[in-house]
Amino acid sequence: MVIRILEPADYGLFAMSQAVLTALAFLNGYSFATSLVQSREISDHRISQVFGMLILANVLIAAAQFILAPVAASYYGQPLVADMLRIQAVIFLATPFIALPSALLARRIEFRSQGLVNMLCALAGASTALIMAWYGFGVWALVFAPIAMAAVRAIGLTISARLLVWPTFDFRGAGDVVTFGGALTLCQLLWIVQSQSDIFIAGRAFEPHDLGIYTTSLFLVLIVSGKFLPPINEVTFPAMSELSKDGLPLAPFFIRMMRTVALVTAPIYIGLALTAEATVFTIMGDKWSEMIPIIAGLALAMPFFALQIVCSPATNAIGRPRIYVATSAFGALVFPAVFLVGIASGPMGLVHAWWVAAPSLLAFTLVLTLPAIDVKLSDLIRELAPVAAACTVMAAGVLALGAFISPLPYIVQLVLLALAGALLYGGTLWLAWPRLLKETWAMIREGKQDPVAAAVAI
Structure with missing residues (x-):
């Protein structure tokens, strides 16, 4: 509104x-x-x-x-x-x-x-x-x-x-507080360089109107990860800290946490990319029509970004903030570099920069994080594969239905496409991987009561 x-x-x-x-x-x-x-x-x-x-x-x-x-x-x-x-x-x-x-x-x-x-x-x-x-x-x-x-x-x-x-x-x-806090403060600085470099660079190159189109698109796309991931990290960090203190393995909890994040964020972002036009005209109105390709493009990069964000609580919990520093430094170098290149092509150039930077940062983070907590990449891929498959089925169905109902009002298109996407995604997982849905629901339900107990149970 x-x-x-x-x-x-x-x-x-x-x-x-x-x-x-x-x-x-x-x-x-x-x-x-x-x-x-x-x-x-x-x-x-x-x-x-x-x-x-x-x-x-x-x-x-x-x-x-x-x-x-x-x-x-x-x-x-x-x-x-x-x-x-x-x-x-x-x-x-x-x-x-x-x-x-x-x-x-x-x-x-x-x-x-x-x-x-x-x-x-x-x-x-x-x-x-x-x-x-x-x-x-x-x-x-x-x-x-x-x-x-x-x-x-x-x-x-x-x-x-x-x-x-x-x-x-x-x-x-209070030296230990300063040491631990100093490492995380450095990470925050690097994170700010990564997350604000596009605004800092575009602020002088774009008019307020164009900057507003890009930043509002980015804000709307980040609502999912911005509202869903912080509570996940708030629970994950103390839960993994308790596991580490007790000498228990973090790998099972980490893998299922990554799977939960993918289960929730991937279909929402891919669905948003597919329904960007109907979403913008229904929610924001005609004056924001320039957002459509920007939202669609940014949404495709966000599943990689979401998975990367939830890695740091694991390495911080085992007392190895240097890994977080290293991944933050990588992001602080890559994101400004690609934004400087992309800025010449306007707002869509920044979108294309996201396509390069987000997957690159996730790959670098996993290279450092997985060995530290004894997680095999093959195990992680095996747990995430059903999500990718279900999203593929959902995307095919939504694209087909979208071509058929394009004459309808945008609000009707959005409702029908959202319902169809949810049914296709949920139905595919339920038919092919019912265990995955049951385990995830049990983890979320137990985690609401006691996240540490949920982690130990896993």
């Missing part, structure tokens, strides 16, 4: 500010909080130290963003970006009250309360964006929605985690 109200240029301006905010966010200290999950034992003093690190880091970042806002606006040639960045700096002040309680809840394997807080957070952000867009605030609807989300999440998680410690700024004896 917000997309229908706002203009592509609004999303282009917002993407420019987000690239700066995200670039500074790698210093927000989240990785220091993550170290609490991996540690065997923690004390109130250690929690207070991490709290102090988070507060110090984020106050400094907020100040830096406020000061550097005019520089960013000058780089993009858009004065409004400076005002947006100054206001968005307040988000960093909420980060300590999000990162620390989130880590404590993850350590205690308490995800139900996090899920409730995240739902309230999403409702607050969506309501803020919709109300402000409806009353004509334009790009400011996109600016204030994340601020509302951060405030609600900070309050909700702090209450849920029963965070009753005061911060301390005496960091003596």
Whole structure:
């Protein structure tokens, strides 16, 4: 609904500010909080130290963003970006009250309360964006929605985690936190280079309209992985950490986790690529028609990207963050390189860059990750093959049906194609590989209650 109200240029301006905010966010200290999950034992003093690190880091970042806002606006040639960045700096002040309680809840394997807080957070952000867009605030609807989300999440998680410690700024004896957190912070920096390089490069080359078309397409395509994979990683990291501490093998859990991710994301992305035209005209309207080939192209690269994202919790859980650093460094080199080449061909050039970068990053990650956790590539391929086969059947059926129903209204096409795709995909798996569906459902159901118990059961 917000997309229908706002203009592509609004999303282009917002993407420019987000690239700066995200670039500074790698210093927000989240990785220091993550170290609490991996540690065997923690004390109130250690929690207070991490709290102090988070507060110090984020106050400094907020100040830096406020000061550097005019520089960013000058780089993009858009004065409004400076005002947006100054206001968005307040988000960093909420980060300590999000990162620390989130880590404590993850350590205690308490995800139900996090899920409730995240739902309230999403409702607050969506309501803020919709109300402000409806009353004509334009790009400011996109600016204030994340601020509302951060405030609600900070309050909700702090209450849920029963965070009753005061911060301390005496960091003596916290060397292990700095070492582990420093490695993950470096990975965050490399991840930011990888994930924001397209916006940084295109921000000066594209007009706000074209940048808005590309970034909105990317945002919509990433909704699936952005909403599905973070909860998976939040569960996977502490579960694998417990397995590693107990000396149990990680390979079976890792393989089935990869299979679960593929089972969910692959058909959605391939289906989105096949129904991009009907999806855009039904949901966004005619003014966003330029998104159709971009969404279709990006969706084809996303299954590779999704599988790569869920690899890092395994190597971090066994205390080998250097693998995560190496894969992040590879992504930070490959993505900007291909974007620099693709930028000459406009938004579709960036799409073609994704086709090269995403599979390359997954291949490199698997080369380093699989030996570290004793997983054979042949075993992983065998578990993922049914998903590929079912997606092939689904794609053939949807293409055939699409040619037959093309005269119908777009909304009718979308409903029919989605239903047909779901039936073909689910039916193929049920007829040929019923064991796979039963095991996956059992894993998800058990994981909702106790992810560590589910991992041990596997």
